[in-house]
Amino acid sequence: MTKPVILTGIRANNDLTIGNYFGAILPMIDMANQKSEAYQINMFIPDLHSFTTPVDHTLLYEQILHNARLFVAAGLPLDNDDIHLYRQSYIPAHSELTWILDCFTGFGEMSRMTQFKDKSGTLGAERTSMGLFNYPVLMAADILLYNAKYVPVGDDQSQHIEFTRGIGERMNNRFGDIFTLPESVAKQHEFFGKDQGLRIKDLVDPTKKMSKSDELGKGVIFLGDDPAVAAKKIMSATTDDKAEIHYDKENQPGITNLLEILALLRGKDLQQTIGEFEGQTQYGEFKKTVAGEVEQFLTNFQAQLASVDNAAILAKLESSEQLLSGTANATLLRAQQAVGLRPEGK
Numbered sequence: 024m025t026k027p028v029i030l031t032g033i034r035a036n037n038d039l040t041i042g043n044y045f046g047a048i049l050p051m052i053d054m055a056n057q058k059s060e061a062y063q064i065n066m067f068i069p070d071l072h073s074f075t076t077p078v079d080h081t082l083l084y085e086q087i088l089h090n091a092r093l094f095v096a097a098g099l100p101l102d103n104d105d106i107h108l109y110r111q112s113y114i115p116a117h118s119e120l121t122w123i124l125d126c127f128t129g130f131g132e133m134s135r136m137t138q139f140k141d142k143s144g145t146l147g148a149e150r151t152s153m154g155l156f157n158y159p160v161l162m163a164a165d166i167l168l169y170n171a172k173y174v175p176v177g178d179d180q181s182q183h184i185e186f187t188r189g190i191g192e193r194m195n196n197r198f199g200d201i202f203t204l205p206e207s208v209a210k211q212h213e214f215f216g217k218d219q220g221l222r223i224k225d226l227v228d229p230t231k232k233m234s235k236s237d238e239l240g241k242g243v244i245f246l247g248d249d250p251a252v253a254a255k256k257i258m259s260a261t262t263d264d265k266a267e268i269h270y271d272k273e274n275q276p277g278i279t280n281l282l283e284i285l286a287l288l289r290g291k292d293l294q295q296t297i298g299e300f301e302g303q304t305q306y307g308e309f310k311k312t313v314a315g316e317v318e319q320f321l322t323n324f325q326a327q328l329a330s331v332d333n334a335a336i337l338a339k340l341e342s343s344e345q346l347l348s349g350t351a352n353a354t355l356l357r358a359q360q361a362v363g364l365r366p367e368g369k
Contacts, residue, residue, distance in 0.1 A: 026061065026062050026063040026105065027061075027062050027063070027172045027173070028062065028063045028064075028065055028169050028170055028171040028172055028173075029054070029055075029058060029062045029063070029064050029065065029171065029172070029173045029174070029175070030065040030067070030165065030166055030169055030171035030173070030174050031051050031054075031064075031065070031066055031067075031174065031175050032066065032067040032068060032069045032111070032165070033047055033048070033051070033068075033069075033090070038235060038245040038246060038247045039090075039093060039235055039245065039246050040223070040233050040234070040235050040243050040244060040245055040246065041223060041233070041244045041245075041246065041284070041287075041317075041320075042222065042223035042232065042233040042234075042235075043235060043246075044093075044097065044246060044324075045223065045287045046222055046223065048093060048094060048097045049097060049098075050175075051066065051094075051175075052094065052097055052098050052099050054175065054215070055099065055103075055106050056098075056100070056103075059103055059105040059106050060105070062105070062173075063105055063107070064105060064106040064107065065107050065109070065169055065171065065347065066094070066099070066106065066107065066108050066109075067107075067108070067109050067110070067111055067165070068087055068090050068091060068108075068109070068110045068111060069111045069165065070083070070087050070110050070111050070112045071111050071112050071117060071118065071161060072111070072158055072161065072162075073086075073087075074154065075152060075154040075155040075158045076142065076146065076152075076155060077146075077150060087110060088333070088336070088337075091108060091336050091340060092328060092331045092333070092336060093246065093328065094108065095331050095335075095336060096324060096327040096328040096330075096331050097324075097327075101335055101336070101338075101339045107343040107346065107347055108336075108339050108340055108343050109340060109343040109344045109347055110340060110344065111165065113340075113344045114168075114344055114347060114348050114351050116164075116168055116348070116351035116352055116354070116355040117161065117164050117165060117168065117351070118161075119355055120164040120167070120168060120351075120354070120355050120358055121157075121160050121161045121163075121164045123358050123359070123362060123364075124160050124163055124164055124167075124190055124194075125157060125160050127190065127193060127194060127197075128157070128160055128190060132186065132189075133156055133157055133159065133160075136159055136182060136183070136186075137179070137182055138159075138179060138180075138182070138183075139155060139156055139159075142155060143155060143156075159182075159183045159186050159187075160190070162180075162183050162187065163183070163186060163187040163190050163191070166184075166187050166205055167187065167191050167202045167203070167204075167354065168350070168351040168354045168355065169347065169350055169351065169354070170202075170203035170350070170354070171203075171205055172203070172205060172206055173205065173206060173211060173214050173215070174205055174211065175211070175215045176211070181208045184205060184207075184208050184211065185207075185208060187204075187205055188204050188205060188207065191203075191204045192204060194358070194361070198361035198362065199361060201354075201357045201358055201361050202354070202358075223280065223283065223284055223287070224276065224280040224283075225242035225243065226241070226242040226243070226244070226256055226257065226259070226260040226261065226277075226280070227241050227242030227260070227261055228242060228261065229260075229261055229276035229277040229279070229280045230276055241256065241259075242256070242260075242261075243256075244256055244257075244317060244321075246321070246324060246325075246328075247325075248321060250317070250318040250319075250321040250322045250325070251318060253314075253317050253318060253321055254314035254315070254317055254318040255314075257281070257284075257310055257313050257314035257317050258310050258311070258314050260277060260280075260281060260310065261277045262275075262277040262278055262281075262306055262310075263275050263277055263278065265278075266304055266306075267302060267303070267304050268282075268300045268301060268302060268303045268304070268306070268309060269301060269302070270282055270297045270301070278306075278309075281309070281310065281313050282296055282297055282300065284313060284317070285312065285313045285316060288313075288316040288317065288320050289316060
């Protein structure tokens with residue numbers, strides 16, 4: 024395995040939304056298919072990250088497998104030898120390298136992580152775990168174990184890429200050549216493109232992102248929603264009193280969100296969709312159009328999901344885990360030797 028590595032993953036807990044589907048799953052699969060000839064694609068399910076915030080642990084294992092099914096239903100090929108699908112926790116080197124990196128990471132570094140400050144502020148001190156505090160170190164291990172060069176992340180994860188480069192460089196400077204560093208955030212954006220695509224907004228509050236962590240779910244369309252129920256959510260979506268359809272994120276965020284959703288569902292250019300409805304005054308008819316597309320999309324996707332071969336997925340997971348354990352263990356051994364846990368040359 025001499026190709027440069029692209030590494031990507033998505034958390035396994037919670038049912039995923041149409042925002043996750045169009046904003047993460049489809050772009051991941053498209054990227055994997057387009058770049059697998061020149062790159063090794065590591066697509067992993069970061070199940071250890073899944074309970075850095077509270078989850079129902081009785082459902083987690085099934086959610087992990089369901090996460091893999093979603094990728095396959097969305098078009099991830101299982102027969103491409105350059106695309107690997109694996110579970111983080113099934114390769115123990117992730118946890119072992121994390122502890123080593125932890126011991127060379129400062130408390131102040133982790134305290135300054137924006138995502139930790141945001142999430143811990145929401146959870147409160149009693150519900151904030153040490154796992155949430157130091158999960159950027161686990162993320163660094165995820166990347167460094169496989170000599171990953173490119174890691175597609177959103178702006179909210181850019182700080183973690185720079186931390187990964189920093190801790191890798193720190194270890195290399197002190198102990199010698201242990202880790203291959205991922206490219207800088209600027210080069211990541213250059214490689215993947217800075218444009219992260221449309222981000223679907225909440226149907227009740229279209230000023231915020233549609234989130235799979237939403238406990239009420241009224242403004243969220245989950246991939247597992249009953250299609251008819253999802254259509255009703257669209258019909259109840261917040262709009263405005265302007266009485267005329269315009270693409271205007273500031274003054275008409277609800278209508279704008281529905282236009283973006285419709286363009287994604289139809290697989291059409293956004294401007295073409297805007298042109299079809301711009302200036303119309305019948306919000307109800309417009310919502311019916313979007314609701315119908317949502318209902319049809321979920322009906323089709325859930326049929327694809329039901330037809331997924333679970334045995335084939337397990338076989339792919341196990342073969343990828345066996346193969347990639349070799350790479351991960353080799354990196355871990357270099358780190359163990361460097362810090363004195365293993366003898367040199369063994």
